[in-house]
Structure formats: structure tokens, C-alpha cells
Amino acid sequence: MVELLESSLRLGTPLILAAMGGILCERSGVATICLEGAMLWGAFVAAIVAHYLHSPWSSIVPCLVGGALVLGIHAFATQKAKADHIISGLVVNLLVAGSTPLLCKFLFGSPTNSPNLARADRFHELAIPFLSALPGVGFIFEEMPLTYLALILPFVLHRLLFRSRFGLRITAAGEDPDTLLSCGVKPDRVRWVALCLGGALAALGGAFLSVSHASQFTRDMTSGRGYIALTALIFGNWRPLPTLLSCLLFGFADALQIRLQSAEMIPIQFIQALPYLFTLVVLVGFVGKARPPSAIGRVS
Amino acid sequence: MLKALLFFSILGFSLSAQAAIKVGLVLDKGGKDDKSFNAAAFRGASEAEKKLGITLKTVESSDDTALEPSLRTFSRKGYDLVIGVGFAQLNPIKKVAAEFPKTHFLLIDSDAGSPNVRSVMFAEHEGSYLVGVIAGMKSQTKTVGFVGGMDIPLIRRFEMGYRKGAESIGGITVVSNYVGSTSDAWRNPTKGKELALAQISKKADVIFAAAGTSGMGVFDAAEEKHVFAIGVDSNQNWVKPGTILTSMLKHGETAVYQAIEDRNANKFTAGLVSMGLSDGGVGYALDEFNKPLLTPAILKKVEEVKKQIVAKQLKVPDYYSIKPPQ
Numbered sequence: 135m136v137e138l139l140e141s142s143l144r145l146g147t148p149l150i151l152a153a154m155g156g157i158l159c160e161r162s163g164v165a166t167i168c169l170e171g172a173m174l175w176g177a178f179v180a181a182i183v184a185h186y187l188h189s190p191w192s193s194i195v196p197c198l199v200g201g202a203l204v205l206g207i208h209a210f211a212t213q214k215a216k217a218d219h220i221i222s223g224l225v226v227n228l229l230v231a232g233s234t235p236l237l238c239k240f241l242f243g244s245p246t247n248s249p250n251l252a253r254a255d256r257f258h259e260l261a262i263p264f265l266s267a268l269p270g271v272g273f274i275f276e277e278m279p280l281t282y283l284a285l286i287l288p289f290v291l292h293r294l295l296f297r298s299r300f301g302l303r304i305t306a307a308g309e310d311p312d313t314l315l316s317c318g319v320k321p322d323r324v325r326w327v328a329l330c331l332g333g334a335l336a337a338l339g340g341a342f343l344s345v346s347h348a349s350q351f352t353r354d355m356t357s358g359r360g361y362i363a364l365t366a367l368i369f370g371n372w373r374p375l376p377t378l379l380s381c382l383l384f385g386f387a388d389a390l391q392i393r394l395q396s397a398e399m400i401p402i403q404f405i406q407a408l409p410y411l412f413t414l415v416v417l418v419g420f421v422g423k424a425r426p427p428s429a430i431g432r433v434s
Numbered sequence: 435m436l437k438a439l440l441f442f443s444i445l446g447f448s449l450s451a452q453a454a455i456k457v458g459l460v461l462d463k464g465g466k467d468d469k470s471f472n473a474a475a476f477r478g479a480s481e482a483e484k485k486l487g488i489t490l491k492t493v494e495s496s497d498d499t500a501l502e503p504s505l506r507t508f509s510r511k512g513y514d515l516v517i518g519v520g521f522a523q524l525n526p527i528k529k530v531a532a533e534f535p536k537t538h539f540l541l542i543d544s545d546a547g548s549p550n551v552r553s554v555m556f557a558e559h560e561g562s563y564l565v566g567v568i569a570g571m572k573s574q575t576k577t578v579g580f581v582g583g584m585d586i587p588l589i590r591r592f593e594m595g596y597r598k599g600a601e602s603i604g605g606i607t608v609v610s611n612y613v614g615s616t617s618d619a620w621r622n623p624t625k626g627k628e629l630a631l632a633q634i635s636k637k638a639d640v641i642f643a644a645a646g647t648s649g650m651g652v653f654d655a656a657e658e659k660h661v662f663a664i665g666v667d668s669n670q671n672w673v674k675p676g677t678i679l680t681s682m683l684k685h686g687e688t689a690v691y692q693a694i695e696d697r698n699a700n701k702f703t704a705g706l707v708s709m710g711l712s713d714g715g716v717g718y719a720l721d722e723f724n725k726p727l728l729t730p731a732i733l734k735k736v737e738e739v740k741k742q743i744v745a746k747q748l749k750v751p752d753y754y755s756i757k758p759p760q
Binding site for chain 2: 137235246253343349352402403
């Protein structure tokens with residue numbers, strides 16, 4: 135059971151990081167289906183930086199910058215060029231999905247993956263003294279560094295969004311940009327910042343995949359996790375704390391799926407479809423209650 | 435006399451220069467850096483390029499629908515030999531081979547049955563049986579694991595051979611999982627790692643990965659949890675010395691090199707070629723990286739079993755006899 139929960143945490147971590155990034159973007163009024171692209175780019179940048187500099191920590195800053203740049207493209211397209219948010223998001227996703235194998239081929243001779251990272255070049259579990267020795271819950275305190283971040287981040291974001299001036303401006307940009315403008319704050323400026331920050335967080339989710347969970351970048355390695363993160367944040371009603379729970383639930387569904395496979399009597403294809411089935415049920419059953427930011431996706 | 439000799443040698447040289455053939459290699463989703471099956475095929479073709487002076491062009495397909503156009507492009511451009519690696523190329527090769535009856539094709543891992551295609555199949559179950567014996571003897575917990583890539587009869591064949599080999603040691607439990615049911619399963623190392631960790635929590639201490647690039651995740655898990663992993667297709671012992679117990683070898687490079695050499699010498703033959711333990715098509719890897727891990731008792735036993743299989747005293751159960759590949 136502890137093993138199952140540990141696995142849920144590992145599988146949930148990239149979703150949490152990406153979903154928190156997504157909350158920032160979406161609350162500011164920009165539909166962000168390009169979370170997927172930001173994650174994939176983050177995974178790619180982190181893997182190559184860790185490969186060349188032989189340290190996982192060195193990959194963090196380039197990865198944050200990379201994610202901010204990817205959603206910077208989205209911000210430019212939607213805020214400056216007034217493009218449709220979904221179309222722009224799609225373009226960004228395609229751009230990243232196409233350019234990463236190309237760059238991989240250019241750098242390493244094969245478009246499918248980057249070289250394997252040695253054990254020292256990727257993140258290790260970090261046990262917190264005393265806490266990790268606690269019976270029962272000790273396993274929570276023996277995780278990858280990015281997992282700790284993913285568990286703390288929602289609380290920070292909660293505070294930022296609902297208690298700080300900047301957070302309230304983000305919400306205002308998404309709910310009622312005209313009023314915000316009449317108060318002398320330009321909504322598109324707020325969105326630029328929100329998107330760059332959100333992109334950086336989503337990219338960190340990708341970095342978890344390539345330098346923490348796996349040990350290399352492989353083509354399309356996010357395989358839809360950006361969309362699942364988007365689902366999780368909708369399920370979490372665009373609020374950090376419920377979204378944290380929904381991400382963990384999705385991680386749990388995935389972990390369970392992996393463990394159920396050994397039960398021979400259920401067809402493997404059915405079990406592997408479980409997380410997606412779960413997503414569908416969640417969307418159909420609960421999303422009725424969800425209320426997106428009023429100005430989301432609006433092209434002014 | 436000397437002049438005549440010189441003349442003939444020049445003639446011979448120019449003839450052989452003319453005979454430099456063009457070879458197109460179409461790899462499947464794993465890509466040439468999967469350190470495994472595609473890597474083996476690519477190695478064979480590169481060696482032929484160096485030794486025989488052929489012209490080699492390699493294409494890695496991003497998805498299964500890209501296979502057929504790649505094969506057709508090579509054929510249309512007049513390549514002499516077009517090579518398709520992997521079972522997913524069966525139908526594309528059948529189709530393209532019918533369109534270009536004068537082009538020669540090599541298909542690995544499946545039987546096309548076309549008059550201009552040489553199909554090479556390996557007795558994976560025999561090699562897997564041997565590494566199963568090694569796993570069974572090495573396991574302290576009496577539990578060994580298997581992580582397959584895509585759930586297809588070919589990989590079930592690996593699993594069955596491995597399972598029977600491990601069980602032949604007595605008192606061994608085998609746990610098995612598959613990464614997925616689509617060809618994305620060959621390149622999902624995070625999933626491979628999670629499956630391996632789940633197996634390790636069930637006490638498995640030797641895990642055989644037949645999963646393309648996803649196998650790298652299995653190796654990572656084994657390294658972190660200090661258990662053993664077994665590589666596949668190519669010799670992967672070097673990837674993580676001390677963690678990789680051995681590798682089940684499938685000599686795709688031999689099949690590819692042989693076909694290119696035959697085509698180069700105009701001796702290409704179509705039809706089904708089977709490569710097993712007796713003709714060195716499959717085997718297990720033993721080198722300086724894993725020598726410290728394999729005790730003399732294990733080596734003695736596995737060599738004994740190998741002899742028995744070659745002498746046909748021991749018949750390894752074949753999944754294909756239960757469920758044929760297509």
C-alpha cells in the first residue's frame with residue numbers, strides 16, 4: 135500500500151507542477167492547451183543541460199527559462215497578435231513536438247531520444263531527517279526534490295492568488311479585464327507575466343519526467359500529461375488546493391492501473407485505459423459544477 | 435602478361451565499384467539509439483557500409499503510418515535492397531514488395547512470404563529460456579520479473595521462454611507486466627520504471643526487460659533498488675555494469691549484414707530464414723562487465739542447458755505454437 139502511494143506521488147508530481155502553471159495562465163484569462171508543449175520543452179531542455187553539465191540542479195534554471203519562452207510565444211500570439219487561444223496553443227504544441235526530435239537528431243544523431251543520464255547526473259531521493267523515520271507516513275519524506283516542491287507549491291500559490299495584490303490582478307484579468315483596465319492596470323501585461331510564470335512551472339513538470347523519473351528525454355515523452363493536468367485543474371475548479379488533490383487522484387489511478395495489470399483475468403487493454411476512463415467519468419460527472427474564469431479565451 | 439593482369443585488375447576494380455549497391459534501412463519506433471533491436475540492425479548495416487562499401491541510407495519512423503511511404507520511397511528511387519526492421523513492417527513490406535517485384539527486401543521478425551522478400555525470424559524463446567535459467571539461479575528471493583514492451587505474440591514468446599527457463603530451477607515465481615498495447619510502449623521509460631518498481635516491491639530481484647527504450651527505465655529502477663536487470667537483443671551489459679546481469683542476444687546485425695553481403699555478391703535469396711541457438715542467431719551475453727556477477731555454477735548450468743537445446747534433447751515451449759504471430 136505504501137508502495138502504491140509512493141508511486142501515486144511520483145506519477146502525480148509532473149501533473150501537479152503543470153497544473154499549477156496552468157492555473158496561473160487560465161486564471162489570467164488565457165486558454166492554455168499548450169501546457170503539453172511547455173512540459174515537453176522543459177523535459178527536453180532539462181535532459182540536455184543535465185547531460186552536458188553533469189548535474190541535475192544546473193538544468194533547473196534553463197528549464198524555467200525555456201518554459202517561460204514557450205508560453206511567451208503563446209502570450210505574444212494571444213495578447214499582442216490577438217490570435218485565437220486554442221489555435222495558438224495548438225501551434226505551440228506542434229512546434230515543440232516537431233522541433234525536439236529535430237534538435238535531438240542534430241545534437242545526438244538520433245531523433246528518438248537523448249543519451250542516458252548517469253546516476254549522478256539525475257535527481258535522487260532526498261530523505262528529511264527524523265520525519266522520514268516516522269512510522270506510517272515516513273515515506274512522504276523520502277522523495278525527489280521536485281516532488282517536495284510540487285507538494286508545497288499549491289499552498290504558496292493559494293496564498294499568492296487569494297492574498298496578494300498580484301494574485302488578485304491575475305484573477306481580475308481573467309474575470310473582468312475591463313474593470314482592471316479602468317483601475318489603471320493593463321490586463322495584457324498581467325497575462326504576460328502569468329503565462330511566463332505558468333510556462334516555467336509546467337516546464338519543471340517536464341524536467342521531473344526526464345531527469346528525475348526517467349533518465350533521458352524520449353520523443354513525445356509527456357504523452358498527454360499536459361492535457362491530463364488541464365483536466366485536473368478544471369476538476370479542481372481553477373483553485374490550487376482542490377487541483378492538488380485531483381492531480382494526486384490521477385496519479386493514484388495511473389499507479390493502480392500499473393499494479394492491476396498483474397491480475398490476469400482482466401484484459402490488459404481495459405486496465406491500461408482506466409486512467410482515461412476515469413478522466414472521462416470525472417469530466418462528465420463533475421465538471422458541471424466547474425466555473426471557468428469569465429473572460430477566458432476571449433480575444434479583445 | 436603483366437599488362438593483361440593489370441588490365442583485368444583494373445576491370446575487376448571498376449566492376450566492383452559499379453556493383454556498390456544502395457541499401458535503404460527502415461527502423462521502427464525504437465530508433466537506432468534504442469541500444470537494443472534497432473541498434474543491432476543499424477550496427478549490421480553500418481558494418482556493411484564500412485566493409486563492403488555500399489551506400490546506406492537510414493530512416494527512423496515516427497509512427498507506424500510512416501513505414502509504408504519510407505519503404506516505397508526507397509523502392510521507387512531504385513535502391514537494391516530495402517530492409518524493414520520489426521513486426522510492424524510486415525504489411526507495409528508485403529504491399530510495397532508486390533509493387534516493386536524487382537527490388538529485394540529483407541524483413542526482420544516476421545514472415546512476409548513474398549517472392550522477393552527474405553524474412554528472418556529468431557528463436558527468441560530459446561535465448562529467453564537461457565536467461566531465465568540464469569535469472570532463476572541468481573535470484574535470492576526466488577522471485578523474478580519480466581517487463582515486456584508492447585503486448586504482442588512476439589514479446590509473449592520472450593516471456594514464455596524466460597518463464598519456463600526460470601521455473602526449471604524450481605520454486606521460482608515469475609511476475610510479468612507489459613508497458614502498453616500500442617507501439618508507444620517501446621519508448622516509455624517512466625512507465626517501464628514504475629512497472630519494475632512495482633515488481634521489486636513484490637520481491638522480484640532479477641528483471642528481464644524486453645521493451646525497447648522503455649527498458650532503460652527498468653534498468654534505472656534496478657540500479658536504484660540494487661537488484662539485477664537483464665538486457666535484450668543487443669548486448670546491453672555495458673549500459674550499467676554491475677546491474678545488468680546478462681543480455682538475451684538476438685543477432686539482428688548478422689541477419690542484416692548477411693543480406694547485404696548476399697545482395698552485394700548477387701546471391702540474394704528470398705524466403706524464410708530461421709535463426710536459433712544452434713546457428714548462433716540467439717544467445718546470452720558474457721563479457722567483462724557481467725563476468726563478476728555470474729558464478730561458475732550458473733555458467734556451468736546454462737551451458738549444459740544450451741547443449742541440450744542445441745541437441746534437441748530439450749524442447750523450449752514456443753508461444754507461436756499456441757498463438758501464431760499474426
